[in-house]
Amino acid sequence: MHTFISGDNSMVDMGRDRAGEPRAEVWGRAVLLFAAFCGLKALSSLFVFPPLESASVWLPSGLTLAVFLRAAPRRWPAYLAAVFAAEVMLVPLYGDPWDMALVWGLGNCLRSVVGAGLMRRWLDGPVNFSQPRDVVALLVAGGLLSPVPSATLGMGAVALFGPASLSAGDFWHGWLGWYLADGLGAVLFAPLLLTWSAPRPVPRRALEDGELVGSMLLLALVAHAAFGVAEPRGILMSLPYLCLPFVLWSALRLGPRGAATAAMVLGTFAVWHTAARRGPFGAMDATLSERVISVQLFLAVAGLSTLILAAMACDRRRVEREQRLLAESGAVLAESFEPRETLPRVGRLLVPELFSGFAVWLLDEDGRLVPAARLGLAEPAEVRLREELLQLSEPSRRQLGPEGSAVLARIQHQGRLLGGLALVHAGHTHVARSRAMAFAEDLAHHCALALENAHLLGQFQSAVHVRDEFITVAAHELRTPLTALKLQLRNLQRPLQQGASSESLHTRFQAVSRQVGRLGRLVEGLLDVGRLNTGRLPLEREPVELGELVQDVVERFSEDLGRAGCEVSLSLQPHVTGRWDRARLEQALTHLLSNAVKFGARRPIRLQVSQGGGTARLVVEDQGIGVSPEALERIFGRFERAVPSQEYGGLGLGLFLTRQIVEAHGGTIHVTSQPGEGATFVLELPASSLVSYAHGPSPWPQPPADSHPT
Template sequence: MHTFISEDNSMAYLGRGKARVLPGEVWWRALLLFAAFCGLKSLSYFFLFPGMAASSVWLPGGLTLAVFLREDPRRWPLYLVAVFSAESVLVHLHGDTWSTVPFFALANCLRTVVGAGLMRRWLDGPVTFSRPREVVALLIAGGLLSPLLSATLGMGAVALFGPAPLSREAFAQGWLGWYLSDGLGGILVAPLLLTWAARRPWTWRFREDVELLGTMVLLALVAHAAFGGPAPRGIALSMPYLCLPFVLWSTLRLGPRGAATATMVLGSFAVWHTAAGRGPFGVMDATIPERVLSVQLFLAVAGLSTLILAALVCDRRRVEREQRLLAESGAVLAESLNPQETLPRVARLLAPELFSGFVVWLADEDGRLVPAARTGLSREVEERLREALRSLARPSERQLGPEGACVLARIQHRGRLLGGLALVQAGHTHLVRLRSLAFAEDLAHHCALALENARLLGQFQAAVHIRDEFITVAAHELRTPLTALKLQLQSLQRPLRQSPDAEPLLARLHSVSRQVSRLGRLVESLLDVGRLNTGRLQLEREPLELGGLVQDVVERFSEDLGRAGCAVSLSLQPHVTGLWDRNRLEQALSHLLGNAVKFGAGRPIGIQVEQGGDMARLIVEDQGIGVSPEALGRIFGRFERAVPSREYGGLGLGLFLTRQIVEAHGGTIQVTSQPGEGATFVLELPASSVGSYLSGTSAPSWSRPVADPHLT
């Protein structure tokens, strides 16, 4: 369904109210009003029933009401002169007497001034009948109150200056016909003119106009058949119901414009055929006044019902649009925790889509409100609104000012002021609706959450930075005594090896040396984490044969493998080469092999090297305790562990560093595991054609068993 384009064109309304119009243009408009009034007055006699003195629908009444609702009140006197003149010029054409003409003209002028004045006082902004209150104002001011003056003044002039005296019954009948005729003119014609005069996007005009034209053609054919039958009886009396689908289609699809147009087309056929004595309202046993009254009531009910339905649909769509924009604003605020980036985007979403102006302030360290985003408002208006925000006694408030109606709302979290915002409707002379106040409060709440999240993120990043600095400094400080300790242990071991009675002491020193080496690896891991956090992890690439690298790492682990009772089987495809960092890949494989030893002690370990396409694949498979499904997604995180540290020890950095090293090479790492069934890690690295560095040498076959007795 189409979106109705008639809701809140506040800037257009402001432009009409303040735009400078040249005097010549005002005179041309008055002349155009004069000509249109004359034409519609003549056309109104198309709605004249035989034997009746007044038209059943007074079309000029709707014309003048629409013009006065759109134009600046300062131009009304000139337009009133045009209306008065048009009524006087046509006096002889329609058989009126000179003595009644001033009263008739005055009746038209008073009806228009009272109706337009009341509606402008009750309503705010351009009248497009997209809100139910606009339809209610039209009914009360244009359909019920203002015709009281014109009917009373006009029929009073006929009674006083008419060619023949009127009976009380004739006066009452004439007054009622005049009253209903003027009211119908306002109810039917004014919405038609105002809705067609409302601005619409060019991209929608052609499509909507074609759809409306096709619907009106079908409605005209059905209305002609429904009201044109001669004296219907029985079930044929319900023929007008056939028009309802087309009227409802126009109302729901095309909004107030479709509703007003459909009602006018339907009313034209209903009056035409009823005046000729045809259709359900033109039954032969009814008097002419009864026919007039029946068709007038029908048109009044049809016009008001379709307008109120269209306004309700427009209002519903307006609420949906506000909720959609509020949700989009929340999504924009959640995309980034930088308010200087998100708040201007929110401003572009809301203005001028919902409001003509928008400004948001943020509180700085000194408590001052600094503009973070502003659109549709001058600097002077922004400063005045900022001062008004400071003096708010409540979290939000509606105000009226020279710039129009606005909503001010504080942005605060747990009583702490974070900033404020203002939503402005330029040119409005009434307070904005409570719904706009709720919208501003919700938007302020979204902004407060975004600002609080940004503050917490800043604190978190500062804490992480302090932690990383501490880790780096501590690792560097630990590295120096560890190096000295290693050297001291080596110097103690050399003389003890020459003594035959020092075997127990050598064993203890060897154990201490292993723990010192383990501590050294932990320190290096902490240093690597610091390098990753600061982006200083550099790769020194060189041509490598992956199978040879795997064999070197396994041989270096032979002592740990023997002590854990883990047999290693190798299946290494030859000539799997690439440009890789030897030290980093050895570090990654060491972490995987160390985990396999730690969690699968006493069980075999399998390592495979193969190549598929342009990717080298390294597979490490153990038969240890495995990884639970809920832990698979987090074991590659920093300081993450799948098992309690008290049972297996470690910092939870091995797999994290392994993933970082693999991804730094442009590769990926994956794991598959089931609890109690071991784990399989698959590393994929980009392979490259660097086999020339092996030319002249025969590539060894790494699929044979290695010599260590613990490796098979």
């Protein structure tokens, strides 16, 4: 859902509007236009060739077209006055009748208004020839339509107020010459002024100005050689084609500015040599005026062609730049789940390289749009755009004026409004309008995904926090009655041991004790999970002999092992020591033995302790049901299980806590297994460096010969 808005005078920083510009400055520019018009008219008067009354080269038409295209319409009266005064006030210099000069001044004013007015209406923005549409509008409005009133009024004044009467043939011949001179002057000279007065493209290439100067110098040399031949014959008539590679190079490498500059450099030498009766066009069998008009037609075709080529290349580069910036914006949004941090960075990517302004609003808890990022926009313009965004409906478009423009897009996910954004451009054109809307919608989609991901992350973190709080509170609450229950069991154990109790009573007492111990281990496991959520497990390191630790744990497990029918074989290398937390390592080994008993009942279990270099190795191997390949890594996750909980009990915390304990010691744990073939867990821990061996150190020594079953 989007809209396109053309800005008005209230959006000062959105475009080319300068409502507060002093009148003195406007009239100062009008004086400069007057002086430039007089200078170009004097230059064009050198190309008045009898019997015509008009110049074959009329550069003021390009000057006035460019000035009126760049100026706001409210300033046109001052500039029209300057053009009219320049035409009338030069009457004594050229000896023209006053009445004829007045009509000529009116024709020049009408030509400027028609050409600039039509182009502004069709393009609705500044003309910089960055799109082919600009070139077509120049040809149609500036080259074909605008010369009609000036040529008609000009030749009409000659017919009415001239010293001699004109025949119909002479009138139309003079009208065509006047029309072509005015149109060609606009087509050839206006692009040079418009491209050089436009802002430089961003980003600029290194050594671009040097390349432009070098290309123009080479083109000038080639053009001088091609058009300066005194009396070309045969193949020498084709010499102007040598200039085309340089013109095309300028268009492709240097853009519209290079193309317009190349056309003017080429035109200067071509018209100069043709007027001097040199070159291919100077050798034509025609009047001098027709030769100059012909070379200008050639130059106009070449210039418009290269301008279109430059516009297409420029347009393609812009599309590539848009896609690159869109991808970079998506990457920036994905870097963090804090939209208020990433959205301003997105704005700095887009402004000023692609747009002149950028704003984003997010919906707060009260349903209001609040600014999240603003760049290149004053606060009044931002407030105005925010109000327009609130009025958006399926898709709507509003035209508010000729100055500046903005594209608004809603940021929404699955129909739920999350916010909105505005992309502001000074003088957005019709051609770029649909593309800017597509860009805004794509960017809004990226923002919506980022906001939704941030929202989901917040919900997830809240859920994790609630879960952690529940685990901690539940574990502490369970620990209190468990502690009391353990004390009562100890108090009950003394009279049972002293009195002549029945065997069945002792058996039931042991069963209750085992379940209380099991429940206590579950509670401690939950508490350890809570500790891990707030940081690493605390370790109390001390010198530990790994083989002794394994024997102690197996001895405590002897009753459970006997009840499960599991025979344990130990292969313990002596003097495998390190600075470890004994209680935590006992906890890790207890988890591994519990798993081996649970999943490998009535099958043997093998434990091996060895050392190689500075690494102690503990292997726990069972012959139980095994683990599927896809679950080998998953089983070390929190609350993860490789088998259904209906068949095997437990919370899925044992292997998770075991990995955390091993990694807290700077070690590693991994498992190898196949379904139905048991599992082998290997713990590797950093061992103490002060270890002596009877037969010298060796990597992974063979198990000692006195291995024995337990």
